[in-house]
Amino acid sequence: xxxxxxxxxxxxxxxxxxxxxxxxxxxxxxxxxxxxxxxxxxxxxxxxxxxxxxxxxxxxxxxxxxxxxxxxxxxxxxxxxxxxxxxxxxxxxxxxxxxxxxxxxxxxxxxxxxx
Amino acid sequence: xxxxxxxxxxxxxxxxxxxxxxxxxxxxxxxxxxxxxxxxxxxxxxxxxxxxxxxxxxxxxxxxxxxxxxxxxxxxxxxxxxxxxxxxxxxxxxxxxxxxxxxxxxxxxxx
Numbered sequence: 001x002x003x004x005x006x007x008x009x010x011x012x013x014x015x016x017x018x019x020x021x022x023x024x025x026x027x028x029x030x031x032x033x034x035x036x037x038x039x040x041x042x043x044x045x046x047x048x049x050x051x052x053x054x055x056x057x058x059x060x061x062x063x064x065x066x067x068x069x070x071x072x073x074x075x076x077x078x079x080x081x082x083x084x085x086x087x088x089x090x091x092x093x094x095x096x097x098x099x100x101x102x103x104x105x106x107x108x109x110x111x112x113x114x115x
Numbered sequence: 116x117x118x119x120x121x122x123x124x125x126x127x128x129x130x131x132x133x134x135x136x137x138x139x140x141x142x143x144x145x146x147x148x149x150x151x152x153x154x155x156x157x158x159x160x161x162x163x164x165x166x167x168x169x170x171x172x173x174x175x176x177x178x179x180x181x182x183x184x185x186x187x188x189x190x191x192x193x194x195x196x197x198x199x200x201x202x203x204x205x206x207x208x209x210x211x212x213x214x215x216x217x218x219x220x221x222x223x224x225x226x
Binding site: 004031056097103 | 146147149151157158159160161164166204208210211212213214215217218
């Protein structure tokens, strides 16, 4: 089975621009979560999608948004980029994301640099 | 919300020695605790996990212990090898599918 894939792998943007990142989960997985990884803040939860619905959201400003499509692929968008948005953005997929915990499998990440 | 603290931040051991990384969590409702290993430039990969109805779990050289009363859990790696060198993250499942991660431990295995 193919693993979680993310595109693009690297991005360079300037302040004020917007960016869209894509995540394709493992086949059959319906839950997709997004995390931001930075040296200073570590791994932080952004949001989770299941069956095209956002089920959970972390403490990030409204500039961060996402969506999920009927094939479970997910995108996240960051508008009005700030220097502090430079980070590795990771998505993770799991079967259903049920209470009690399921393994979340991570993609390789998209490294975003904001200049 | 959930808060996870992880110690130590860096750990150096000689090849063949054991390594122990400890985490504490704040939300007594958390019931799932995975450990991820992240090598430089690579994605986090699950190495072991434990659920709250179990006190200990082993997988070859890796073991995790959970003390629900004290709200802490630990990763034990025995007979460390150079390829164990990486950053290790503990996490707790807060609610839904949200993982709250510790700050990470850089493990260096010296040969």
